[in-house]
Amino acid sequence: RYLTKEQVKELCGVCDATLWHWNRxxxxxxxxxxxKVRYRASDIQRILGERDGK
Structure with a gap:
């Protein structure tokens, strides 16, 4: 499953610049x-899991 940039920004609470830096x-x-640019839902879950663990 893939998410749009807008969905990722909302879920992670970040801006376009942060997504650009993360990609780089x-x-x-x-x-x-x-x-179109999309992000894997599994990658988003990993990031959100890392944030919860901190």
Whole structure:
């Protein structure tokens, strides 16, 4: 399952710049689906789990 950038920003509470930095660092890789950018739901769950663990 894939999420849009807007869904990811809302779930993680971040802005466009943060998503861009995460993609550059390899922390959260964007996936191209056709001409759209999407994020794997499993990657979002991993990030949210890491945040809860801190």
């Amino acid at each position: 660092k390899g922390y959260l890789k964007a996936v191209k689906v056709g001409n």
